[in-house]
Amino acid sequence: MAKKKAVAKKKSAVKAVKNTAFGQCGITTTIPNKYYLVAGHDEGMTPLNAFDNALVDAGIGNTNLMKMSSILPPNCTQIKPVKLPLGALIPVAYASKVSTIVGEVISAGVAIAIPQDPKLNGLIMEYSGAGHKEEIEKIVRSMAEEGMRKRGYKLKEIKSIAAQHKVDHTGAAYAAVVLWW
Amino acid sequence: MAKKKAVAKKKSAVKAVKNTAFGQCGITTTIPNKYYLVAGHDEGMTPLNAFDNALVDAGIGNTNLMKMSSILPPNCTQIKPVKLPLGALIPVAYASKVSTIVGEVISAGVAIAIPQDPKLNGLIMEYSGAGHKEEIEKIVRSMAEEGMRKRGYKLKEIKSIAAQHKVDHTGAAYAAVVLWW
Amino acid sequence: MAKKKAVAKKKSAVKAVKNTAFGQCGITTTIPNKYYLVAGHDEGMTPLNAFDNALVDAGIGNTNLMKMSSILPPNCTQIKPVKLPLGALIPVAYASKVSTIVGEVISAGVAIAIPQDPKLNGLIMEYSGAGHKEEIEKIVRSMAEEGMRKRGYKLKEIKSIAAQHKVDHTGAAYAAVVLWW
Numbered sequence: 071m072a073k074k075k076a077v078a079k080k081k082s083a084v085k086a087v088k089n090t091a092f093g094q095c096g097i098t099t100t101i102p103n104k105y106y107l108v109a110g111h112d113e114g115m116t117p118l119n120a121f122d123n124a125l126v127d128a129g130i131g132n133t134n135l136m137k138m139s140s141i142l143p144p145n146c147t148q149i150k151p152v153k154l155p156l157g158a159l160i161p162v163a164y165a166s167k168v169s170t171i172v173g174e175v176i177s178a179g180v181a182i183a184i185p186q187d188p189k190l191n192g193l194i195m196e197y198s199g200a201g202h203k204e205e206i207e208k209i210v211r212s213m214a215e216e217g218m219r220k221r222g223y224k225l226k227e228i229k230s231i232a233a234q235h236k237v238d239h240t241g242a243a244y245a246a247v248v249l250w251w
Numbered sequence: 252m253a254k255k256k257a258v259a260k261k262k263s264a265v266k267a268v269k270n271t272a273f274g275q276c277g278i279t280t281t282i283p284n285k286y287y288l289v290a291g292h293d294e295g296m297t298p299l300n301a302f303d304n305a306l307v308d309a310g311i312g313n314t315n316l317m318k319m320s321s322i323l324p325p326n327c328t329q330i331k332p333v334k335l336p337l338g339a340l341i342p343v344a345y346a347s348k349v350s351t352i353v354g355e356v357i358s359a360g361v362a363i364a365i366p367q368d369p370k371l372n373g374l375i376m377e378y379s380g381a382g383h384k385e386e387i388e389k390i391v392r393s394m395a396e397e398g399m400r401k402r403g404y405k406l407k408e409i410k411s412i413a414a415q416h417k418v419d420h421t422g423a424a425y426a427a428v429v430l431w432w
Numbered sequence: 433m434a435k436k437k438a439v440a441k442k443k444s445a446v447k448a449v450k451n452t453a454f455g456q457c458g459i460t461t462t463i464p465n466k467y468y469l470v471a472g473h474d475e476g477m478t479p480l481n482a483f484d485n486a487l488v489d490a491g492i493g494n495t496n497l498m499k500m501s502s503i504l505p506p507n508c509t510q511i512k513p514v515k516l517p518l519g520a521l522i523p524v525a526y527a528s529k530v531s532t533i534v535g536e537v538i539s540a541g542v543a544i545a546i547p548q549d550p551k552l553n554g555l556i557m558e559y560s561g562a563g564h565k566e567e568i569e570k571i572v573r574s575m576a577e578e579g580m581r582k583r584g585y586k587l588k589e590i591k592s593i594a595a596q597h598k599v600d601h602t603g604a605a606y607a608a609v610v611l612w613w
Binding site: 295296297299300303304306307312313314315316317318336337338339340 | 463464498499500501502503504505506508523525552553555557558559571574575578579582583611
């Protein structure tokens with residue numbers, strides 16, 4: 071009985087920790103276990119404003135994105151885009167393209183290769199450039215596939231997303247994999 | 252009485268957590284709630300040394316800066332520059348410019364647009380280039396203003412900082428918003 | 433006796449915290465206290481695949497690297513390369529060079545200048561370009577030395593690593609300091 075109480079107390083301490091340490095998580099101390107794909111595009115007053123507006127269009131413009139190279143952790147589950155806490159530190163892998171060439175079509179895409187073995191990691195690839203999103207998405211998917219081959223991982227599937235933009239004066243296209251907890 | 256003790260115990264557990272987990276915080280698990288602006292400039296033996304020396308001049312040269320895109324979290328309070336722990340992981344939004352064109356004047360600036368509604372996030376913009384710091388600072392302030400307009404946020408105020416450098420052989424200008432806890 | 437128990441309880445709470453918060457650490461809340469050097473090189477189907485393959489060759493290709501500017505924290509101990517958790521968020525300082533010029537020799541190197549005073553931080557420098565690794569490594573070591581001089585730190589030693597690659601069609605060279613806990 072005393073033992074039970076001690077266990078209960080320990081559990082409550084752990085819970086307190088979770089509430090404290092993981093309450094409004096930005097970058098947490100553990101490996102991300104959720105992800106989703108987003109893409110967006112827009113014009114802007116300057117190249118950085120166009121980039122910022124594309125982030126807003128993608129639904130992640132009010133967070134602090136921290137770019138990382140580009141692994142999907144094992145047991146990371148796809149979720150629908152969530153409302154991230156404003157200003158939170160968010161690990162992302164992304165591709166972007168900004169152009170000031172009037173009339174140019176630009177695209178940015180990301181692809182995730184997911185292995186058959188759930189204990190292994192997936193691989194995220196990014197690609198952007200002038201061109202239509204179908205081409206860019208096809209290229210980035212083949213890049214992710216190549217990375218799996220190189221690792222000797224058997225491929226289960228590839229997920230991808232891309233955004234396309236026709237430049238009016240200063241435009242940006244953006245695509246990202248958001249990791250989250 | 253027993254209840255009081257339990258509460259006290261829980262509080263003490265939480266305090267222990269804080270001391271453990273947030274004792275020497277670099278990147279913590281929560282959203283930053285403090286910020287300050289810094290700027291610096293210097294010459295260097297190589298472009299990266301010039302950049303490093305500008306960081307030292309700005310007072311943040313002995314930390315591990317992690318660049319992020321560029322939001323001021325809600326309820327983030329401006330503080331005076333603090334002595335950051337050596338080697339800590341620090342989220343920053345920054346602009347920098349390095350030049351090896353002898354005699355060129357370069358500048359780097361950052362601006363924060365702060366919304367009227369304290370529940371909303373602010374926006375940080377970065378800009379750098381050849382030119383005097385008054386011009387660069389004016390541009391970056393207008394970029395931050397534009398970002399607020401785009402979000403439909405009512406603007407309370409804009410804070411900004413910029414550094415200027417006249418290149419001797421290899422020079423750098425640097426400006427940053429440091430987020431902290 | 434009651435006091436002893438209370439202390440034991442507090443310790444156990446702290447231990448619970450550690451297990452929770454630091455269980456599978458990626459970026460933790462504390463300053464990194466371990467480091468090691470790695471380097472790698474390879475060809476790839478695209479520039480990003482070449483980069484990815486160089487990361488795999490360096491032994492850190494299945495993690496999420498977060499680039500930072502470039503300090504060795506005080507009391508950070510060199511360890512042998514460890515098997516990092518798949519998909520973990522890893523702070524690194526790195527140099528890389530990708531080239532599509534057939535036959536070109538490219539190299540990337542990093543150097544750490546370690547101060548005599550163990551309470552002070554070390555400095556990491558990165559350099560890459562066309563050229564053999566001996567040249568690149570010599571340059572990056574002199575850059576790290578210069579950074580120590582600039583800080584007024586007395587130098588204890590410099591550690592460095594570099595990778596070299598002769599481009600077949602699309603090649604990459606990569607060198608990094610991995611920080612860890």
